[in-house]
Amino acid sequence: MVLMEAPNGCCCSCWHRAIAFDFRGYGLSQHPPEPEKASFGDLVVDVIGVMDCLGINKVLAMPLNSLFPYTFVNDISARATTWAFLVGKDFGAMPAFHVAVVHPERVSGVITLGIPFSLPGVSAIQMHLLPKGFYVQSELQVASDDQEIMDLVNPSTPLPPWFTEDDLKVYSSLYENSGFRTALQVPYRTLAEDCGITDPKITAPGLLIMGEKDYALKLPGLEGYTRSEKVKEFMPNLEIIFMAEGNHFVQEQLPEQVNQLLITFLNKHST
Structure with missing residues (x-):
C-alpha cells in the first residue's frame, strides 16, 4: 500500500509517501485463522482495514502482484480532500476492482497492470462477454497427463536481465515464511465463488497498463475483451495503454516508464 501526499503549492508528484502491506497469508503477514475458508472478501477487508487505520478517506489502489498491493494517496493539506488510488498487478487487481465496486465512495481511481476488469465468480461478469467455449479452450502450454507442471520448466534457462538473483532470494524467502x-x-481455489455483486461497474477513473508481449493475452478471449474495449462496459472512464516491449512483469521490466504512467495518471486525477 502506497500513500502519496502533496502539500499546498506543490505539484502532485513532489511528495510521495509509500505504505506497503502484505495481505493475510502472504509475505510477512500472519495466516488467516481458518486458511481453508480464506476468500477474496478477506482481501477487501484487509484493504479497507488499512485505510481505516491510516485515516484514508478516499483511496486509489494498485496491486503490483500477489505480494505487493499498493494504495496511492494525495493529501493536499490536513483540511483538504484525500485522494486514494488502488493499484493492482495480476490477481492483486481483483481486490482493487472489488473494493472500487463495493466502496465507490472511498476510491478516487484504479490502476491495474496485466489484468483488465474482472471479479471472482462467473456471475460477476456478464456471460455474453466471454467467447464461446471459453472454459474448454486452451491457448497456454499445459502439462500432459503424464507430466507435472514443473516438467515444462527448463532449469537452465537464465533469469531475464530485469530480475536478479537477489530478487529471486527475496521472493523465495517470503514464500518460505x-x-x-x-x-x-x-x-x-476461490476464483469461482460468487462474490455477490450484481452490478459490477466502476465509475472512478481507471488506468490499465498491458504489455504487448504479456502471456496473459493468450488466455481465451482476454485480448479481444481488452482491445475491443468491451472492458469499458464495466469501467467507462478507463484509459488503456499497451507497452510495446512489455511482458507480464512490466513493472519490474520497465519500472521508469511504468512509474511515469502512474505519476501522470495520479497528477491528472488528484486535482
Whole structure:
C-alpha cells in the first residue's frame, strides 16, 4: 500500500509517501485463522482495514502482484480532500476492482497492470462477454497427463536481465515464511465463488497498463475483451495503454516508464 501526499503549492508528484502491506497469508503477514475458508472478501477487508487505520478517506489502489498491493494517496493539506488510488498487478487487481465496486465512495481511481476488469465468480461478469467455449479452450502450454507442471520448466534457462538473483532470494524467502497454502486458496481455489455483486461497474477513473508481449493475452478471449474495449462496459472512464516491449512483469521490466504512467495518471486525477 502506497500513500502519496502533496502539500499546498506543490505539484502532485513532489511528495510521495509509500505504505506497503502484505495481505493475510502472504509475505510477512500472519495466516488467516481458518486458511481453508480464506476468500477474496478477506482481501477487501484487509484493504479497507488499512485505510481505516491510516485515516484514508478516499483511496486509489494498485496491486503490483500477489505480494505487493499498493494504495496511492494525495493529501493536499490536513483540511483538504484525500485522494486514494488502488493499484493492482495480476490477481492483486481483483481486490482493487472489488473494493472500487463495493466502496465507490472511498476510491478516487484504479490502476491495474496485466489484468483488465474482472471479479471472482462467473456471475460477476456478464456471460455474453466471454467467447464461446471459453472454459474448454486452451491457448497456454499445459502439462500432459503424464507430466507435472514443473516438467515444462527448463532449469537452465537464465533469469531475464530485469530480475536478479537477489530478487529471486527475496521472493523465495517470503514464500518460505508464508508457504503456498493461502497463495493457492486465494485466488485460485476461490476464483469461482460468487462474490455477490450484481452490478459490477466502476465509475472512478481507471488506468490499465498491458504489455504487448504479456502471456496473459493468450488466455481465451482476454485480448479481444481488452482491445475491443468491451472492458469499458464495466469501467467507462478507463484509459488503456499497451507497452510495446512489455511482458507480464512490466513493472519490474520497465519500472521508469511504468512509474511515469502512474505519476501522470495520479497528477491528472488528484486535482
